[in-house]
Amino acid sequence: MYELYYWPGIPGRGEFVRLALEEAGAAYVDIAQDKSESAAIRAIAQALTGKDVAQPSFAVPVLKSGRRWIGQTANILFFLGARHHLAPASDTGALWTLQLQLTLADLVAEAHDTHHPIAGSLYFEEQKAAARQRSANFTDQRLPKFLDYFERVLARTGSGYLVGRRLSYADLSLFQVNAGLRYAFPNAMGALDAALPRINALCERVQQRPRIAAYLASPRRQNFNEEGIFRHYPELDQT
Amino acid sequence: MYELYYWPGIPGRGEFVRLALEEAGAAYVDIAQDKSESAAIRAIAQALTGKDVAQPSFAVPVLKSGRRWIGQTANILFFLGARHHLAPASDTGALWTLQLQLTLADLVAEAHDTHHPIAGSLYFEEQKAAARQRSANFTDQRLPKFLDYFERVLARTGSGYLVGRRLSYADLSLFQVNAGLRYAFPNAMGALDAALPRINALCERVQQRPRIAAYLASPRRQNFNEEGIFRHYPELDQT
Numbered sequence: 001m002y003e004l005y006y007w008p009g010i011p012g013r014g015e016f017v018r019l020a021l022e023e024a025g026a027a028y029v030d031i032a033q034d035k036s037e038s039a040a041i042r043a044i045a046q047a048l049t050g051k052d053v054a055q056p057s058f059a060v061p062v063l064k065s066g067r068r069w070i071g072q073t074a075n076i077l078f079f080l081g082a083r084h085h086l087a088p089a090s091d092t093g094a095l096w097t098l099q100l101q102l103t104l105a106d107l108v109a110e111a112h113d114t115h116h117p118i119a120g121s122l123y124f125e126e127q128k129a130a131a132r133q134r135s136a137n138f139t140d141q142r143l144p145k146f147l148d149y150f151e152r153v154l155a156r157t158g159s160g161y162l163v164g165r166r167l168s169y170a171d172l173s174l175f176q177v178n179a180g181l182r183y184a185f186p187n188a189m190g191a192l193d194a195a196l197p198r199i200n201a202l203c204e205r206v207q208q209r210p211r212i213a214a215y216l217a218s219p220r221r222q223n224f225n226e227e228g229i230f231r232h233y234p235e236l237d238q239t
Numbered sequence: 240m241y242e243l244y245y246w247p248g249i250p251g252r253g254e255f256v257r258l259a260l261e262e263a264g265a266a267y268v269d270i271a272q273d274k275s276e277s278a279a280i281r282a283i284a285q286a287l288t289g290k291d292v293a294q295p296s297f298a299v300p301v302l303k304s305g306r307r308w309i310g311q312t313a314n315i316l317f318f319l320g321a322r323h324h325l326a327p328a329s330d331t332g333a334l335w336t337l338q339l340q341l342t343l344a345d346l347v348a349e350a351h352d353t354h355h356p357i358a359g360s361l362y363f364e365e366q367k368a369a370a371r372q373r374s375a376n377f378t379d380q381r382l383p384k385f386l387d388y389f390e391r392v393l394a395r396t397g398s399g400y401l402v403g404r405r406l407s408y409a410d411l412s413l414f415q416v417n418a419g420l421r422y423a424f425p426n427a428m429g430a431l432d433a434a435l436p437r438i439n440a441l442c443e444r445v446q447q448r449p450r451i452a453a454y455l456a457s458p459r460r461q462n463f464n465e466e467g468i469f470r471h472y473p474e475l476d477q478t
Contacts, residue, residue: 054395055335055338055392056388056391056392056395057338057342058342058345058385058388068331070334070338071338071342072337072338072341072342074313074341075334075337075338075341078334078337079334082330091321092307095309095314095317095318096294098311098314098317099294099296099309099310099311099314102311102313102314102341103296103297103310103311106297109348113352113356117352117356117357117369117373118356118369118372118373118376119372119373119376119380121376121380122376127372130356130357130369130372133357133358133366133369134356134357134358137357137358137360137361141358141360146297149295149297152295153295156293156294156295
């Protein structure tokens with residue numbers, strides 16, 4: 001039994017961990033959904049700074065497995081990938097999957113900073129002018145460059161998956177990133193759509209997997225909203 | 240024999256890999272320093288997009304090891320850590336070291352964005368107003384929070400190292416981050432100095448290691464400058 005610690009009310013980076021746990025069919029307690037908001041926030045504080053946590057994390061998501069508390073999304077997925085056959089067993093394949101996840105993490109961080117280019121601690125409204133500029137650069141330059149990269153990786157495997165011939169956690173994460181980008185930037189993603197045949201096919205394949213389909217149809221799956229990483233602000237999606 | 244592909248003229252993220260290679264006493268070709276600038280840039284393009292690169296990286300640094308091309312700084316260090324005893328051999332210890340490295344990578348990305356909050360493709364002068372705001376938030380809030388975290392981790396081990404009782408690549412990276420932060424933000428880091436006894440002691444210990452000391456005294460070690468991640472712009476270091 002795992003315990004997932006993440007902020008209530010947003011899919012956020014916790015969702016990358018949830019998708020891996022769901023695909024694995026792993027039993028887990030989701031602190032954000034199984035507790036009241038105030039209890040969840042207390043539990044997160046405990047996970048990050050509790051005296052019994054020998055290896056404290058800087059931020060959530062944190063996954064508790066037995067007596068271990070594991071932080072950093074890509075690191076959690078590396079751990080789960082090895083345990084639940086969501087990454088190749090070989091060192092080479094495991095590292096390559098991690099590399100792809102870290103590149104997705106870079107894209108996620110840049111997507112976040114489109115609406116918070118100045119500071120995560122300020123409101124969007126306090127940094128809207130800078131957000132417009134950063135978003136224009138993101139949708140014009142960075143977003144196509146990242147997505148073209150993943151198209152190229154998919155073209156090389158030719159299997160429909162990013163790594164080898166089987167699903168990995170990187171595929172689940174690309175599915176989530178694609179969903180978030182389409183929520184936040186429908187115009188920009190619409191303009192790129194024809195250039196993303198392999199990513200689109202991968203996402204279709206992911207959402208048809210029985211456990212993922214069941215998860216997406218369940219109340220456990222959260223909608224995107226304007227509190228999370230991927231936010232839809234029409235003024236940031238002008239193309 | 241390794242080959243390191245990274246941009247010429249800056250220490251940048253390549254420096255985290257160089258420090259690990261130097262501490263390991265590993266033989267490596269540094270493309271940025273062993274080739275002319277134009278030849279280095281052609282070699283980087285080949286490393287990122289060459290047809291013989293089965294697993295292409297999105298960006299440098301890239302480390303070539305035999306026929307493998309490995310990207311993403313933390314991923315390269317995970318690979319080198321296992322090969323050169325720069326991380327614990329146990330799965331738990333290896334993942335914990337990776338987690339610390341990923342948290343350092345988050346700090347590095349935020350330090351970079353202080354001078355480029357809008358876009359990496361624009362000049363600093365084109366985003367100076369936003370940079371001032373982001374830097375003020377970084378030095379007031381984010382920087383102390385990150386450094387306090389690493390102080391807490393060092394307090395828990397009590398060994399003078401971040402992980403267990405031996406040097407790991409995360410220690411080398413913290414040394415480099417500290418050096419970069421002191422270059423970029425001498426006022427902010429000076430104000431924090433008294434709160435960083437364990438980080439300061441760790442950095443002293445790292446720079447006295449024989450191979451690191453020899454490297455730092457060699458022409459291979461590059462100075463920080465205003466082209467890299469850590470840049471000294473006095474207007475961003477107002478405290």
